[in-house]
Amino acid sequence: MKHLSKLLVVALLFVGFNSMQAQDENNPWQVQFGVNAIDVYPTGDVSSFGNEFFNATDHWNILPSISFIGVSRSIGDGFSIGARGSLNKISKFGDDAVDDLSHYALDGTIKYNFIKRETVIDPFIEIGGGYTWVDEIGAGTVNGGLGFNVWFTENIGLTLQSNYKHAFEDYGVKHFQHLAGLSVKFGGTDTDGDGVYDKDDACPEVAGLEAFNGCPDADGDGIEDSKDSCPNEAGSMEMNGCPDADGDGIADKDDACPNEAGTAALAGCPDADGDGVADKDDECPSEAGPSANNGCPWPDKDGDSVLDKDDACPDVAGTVANNGCPEVTEEVQKQLNDYAKTILFDTGKATLKTETVSVFVDIIKILREYPQAKFTVEGHTDSRGSAKLNQSLSEKRANSVRDFLIKEGISADRLTAIGYGEDKPIATNNTSAGRAQNRRTEINLIK
Structure with a gap:
């Protein structure tokens, strides 16, 4: 024992x-x-x-x-x-x-x-x-x-x-x-000397506060640095420790306009006219307009209710149905063909007579009033001669008129030349008067 x-x-x-x-x-x-x-x-x-x-x-x-x-x-x-x-x-x-x-x-x-x-x-x-x-x-x-x-x-x-x-x-x-x-x-260890022992110190190598388990609060805003989105700037708990100078609920670090109250949708910037374009980027801050036009309303120079951006004829008043361009009415169409019927060619040829040139002045004026409209230039003959020769002659005369109009500034993609020969008479071919009416040129709107 x-x-x-x-x-x-x-x-x-x-x-x-x-x-x-x-x-x-x-x-x-x-x-x-x-x-x-x-x-x-x-x-x-x-x-x-x-x-x-x-x-x-x-x-x-x-x-x-x-x-x-x-x-x-x-x-x-x-x-x-x-x-x-x-x-x-x-x-x-x-x-x-x-x-x-x-x-x-x-x-x-x-x-x-x-x-x-x-x-x-x-x-x-x-x-x-x-x-x-x-x-x-x-x-x-x-x-x-x-x-x-x-x-x-x-x-x-x-x-x-x-x-x-x-x-x-x-x-x-x-x-x-x-x-x-x-x-x-x-025997307790306090590496950072902040009065919180390492065992209980969440930040043992950085001096901090007992209230934060030994972690620091550099800006003194009551939010420990590890949870503070702005550890060097005093802020509020609502802003995760960040300041909000303009009080718009958006932390200054995320606010594109930190000194002007704005909306979250515009990163903290104001929008006086409510058009969704921040005032700082809005060329017309007091007048609502789309962002595509830098916050300004789209213009309508010709006042036809079709905005210039959508208006095929921004300088000429037209209709909404015709994309802002004027529409060729039946009256205009008749007037155009009244002029076209007076176009004269040398007999049996496609060359224009000199005295016909003045007629083209009126035709060109009408075409220019409707810059988006497209037309067919149609050639017609009487029934004298063979149908084959008449068809060829009508096509050449239609192209002769088209070429003249293009030469005078009418866009080529607006004009199509067609020859009908003797197939579409508008009068009898048994009289000289009837045959004179059948020998004609027409300019018709393509609808």
């Missing part, structure tokens, strides 16, 4: 100094020092333990100096492991007075703190084992105790504790040991 108790003590001390690896609390180390009181009464009557503990302080042995020192380290979840050494002088052995006997003890401890957070009153329970020498007679003990810390600051407090130490050997001394002393906690 004697060897077993020594082995237990050595094992506990080894655990106390070598198994302290985990660090899951701030200031994991705790050092205690103070005075201890040894009470070796009672020795066998268990029922009297309570009375003697509270009332028989006259049985206590106290050395009036620092008489114990202990060290422990947190290993997480409220548990700590440590070691404690103490010394005393025994002059009261129960009811008996004895010569001063030396008392030495070395104990390994396992402590459990009930409250796992920072608190002023910090109760705990402790178990362990050790070895106690009384006047050079040593015995192993198994220990159990209760106590509490009273923390004056985060690191300094008062510790009060009572342990019962049960000796293994029959010659060992069973006794209470009461402890009172100062405790100092240390």
Whole structure:
């Protein structure tokens, strides 16, 4: 048994100094020092333990100096492991007075703190084992105790504790040991020096504020930098930490017009005329117009209700149905053919007679009034001669008229030449008057 108790003590001390690896609390180390009181009464009557503990302080042995020192380290979840050494002088052995006997003890401890957070009153329970020498007679003990810390600051407090130490050997001394002393906690790491330990510091390498778990708020707007879209400019929570100078609900960093209240649709810029074009890009900011025309209304120079952009004849009033161009009426068509019928050719040829040139002045004037209209130039003959020759002659005469008009500035794509020969008479070919009417040129609108 004697060897077993020594082995237990050595094992506990080894655990106390070598198994302290985990660090899951701030200031994991705790050092205690103070005075201890040894009470070796009672020795066998268990029922009297309570009375003697509270009332028989006259049985206590106290050395009036620092008489114990202990060290422990947190290993997480409220548990700590440590070691404690103490010394005393025994002059009261129960009811008996004895010569001063030396008392030495070395104990390994396992402590459990009930409250796992920072608190002023910090109760705990402790178990362990050790070895106690009384006047050079040593015995192993198994220990159990209760106590509490009273923390004056985060690191300094008062510790009060009572342990019962049960000796293994029959010659060992069973006794209470009461402890009172100062405790100092240390060992917490605060890399950035902001007062928040690294364990609880979300930004351990950057000085910050306790309110933000150690993270900084560079612009002082109450929003930590990691959640602040504008960490160097004070802003509001609604703007994710960014300023909004014009109060339009759009953060300045996203606002194309930060000093003028605007709309989100226009990136924070105003639109006075409501046309969807920001005033800064609107060439007509007080007059609504499409973005395609830089915010200005489309013009209608000829006033025909067809906008110039859609008006095939922007300088000439026309109709909506004809894309803004004037329409060739039946009256105009008749007038055009009245002129066309007076076009004269040399007999049996496609060459224009000189006196016919003046007729073209009126024809060209009409064609120019309808710049988008397209026409057929039709050639017709009487029935004298062969049908083949008449067909050829009508085609040549139609092309002769078309070529003349093109030469005078009428667009070629507006004119198509067609020869009908003798196929479409408008009078009888049995009289010279009828044949004269059938020999004609017509200019007809292509519909």
